[in-house]
Every structure is written in structure tokens, then in C-alpha cells.
Amino acid sequence: MTPASTPPPSPQPALVRRFSSRLLAWFAKNGRALPWRRTRDPYRVLVSEFMLQQTQVSRVTQYYPRFLKRFSSLDALARARPAAVREAWDGLGYYARASNIHALARVVRRDFDGRVPDEPDELVKLPGVGRYTAGAVACFAYEKPVAAVDTNVSRVIRRVFIGERGVGSGPRSLLSRIWHIAQTLVPKDGKRAWAFNQAMMELGATVCAARRPRCQECPVRPVCRTGQD
């Protein structure tokens, strides 16, 4: 058993290289042209991440432009009345997200001079921002080489690098192992890190699905512990 103070084992560098090059080549050809992938504007990235927290991509693509048309900047959102923000969110559900992003806009305007922080440690202190969203905003808006582990990414990492037989630990230590692997995998170059994190989410959403993974079509199957079983 690994002592608590010892970091969990990292995948071998050769394996990481093979995995990354296969994943990135696949994403370059197959990644969907989603509107939030065309921007590095931190406010727009934040709006997309808040909407995607509990809503499917197809629905977010309808609501995202509508919300941005109504509140075109973080400043505009910060100045809005709560009822107006709620109205613009209407139909997306989970309205706590609307009040959280509204509160976030006000905090950023008041405490950060209107500039969204670029470090996960700062981002995670903002309303409605958890560890995943902090990493996603740092990477997708500022191209920081940091991990962003959502449910899809967690599943891909578990299946590829841990395998079902390796899942012996409790959920908390499994999650910390997955985050550790994710940080090992993320390329050091910011632009590659951006593509890598997007690609991981894309693979988990479209190929390595929770119920029926499409292993026969999967670009990383040759290096996947589960797909090879």
C-alpha cells in the first residue's frame, strides 16, 4: 500500500507521449467546432463552463449566444439585476449557477479590477468555482498547462491508466490519483495543454462514453488498459 505522504505512481513518459500524440491527432480531425472553443475571452469561457456544469452541450449551444447577447461582458453582468440574470438563464435549470456567476462577476469587478484571475488557486475561491472549473478557466482562457478533471476526463484516465483491476482504493484516493495522473499528462506548452484538455473531454463525451464505450473506434485503444482487456 502506498503511504499517504508518497505521491501515487505516474505513467511512464513513453506511454504519456504515445497517448498524447494519438489523442491530439484524433482531436485535430474530430473535435467539434463548439462556440466556446473559438474564444480565449475569460468571461466567455466562464459562461460556457458554468452552463456546461450540469447541462448537455447541445442545449448549451442554444443558450450560450443568447446569454452573451444580453450580457456581453463581465461588467454588464455585474451591473445586471438578479431578476434579469435569472430570466436570461431561464430554461437551463439549476439556477444556483446563474446566481453564482452573477456573484462571481461582482466579486471580480470589485476585487480584481474586472479581470478574471488566471491561477487555479485564485479562481477556486470565486463563487460557484470548484477545482475542475478553476483548471478549465485557467487552461481554456489563459492557456495555462494545468489539469481540468471533470466526469468525462476522470473516466478516460481511470480506464486508460488505472483499469478496473487497479481501482482498489476508496473514492477519495482514487480521485486524487486521477488528478495526479491528469497533471502528469498535461503538456507543458500552453497551446498544446489547451488542445489536450479539450481533447480529453471530447473523447470522454463522444467515444469513451460511460455506458457503452466505443473502443473499436477509439484512437487511444492501443495504450488503454481497459480497451485491451
Ligand code: SF4
Ligand atoms: S479504448 Fe475504450 S475504454 Fe479505452 S479510452 Fe478508448 S473507449 Fe475508453
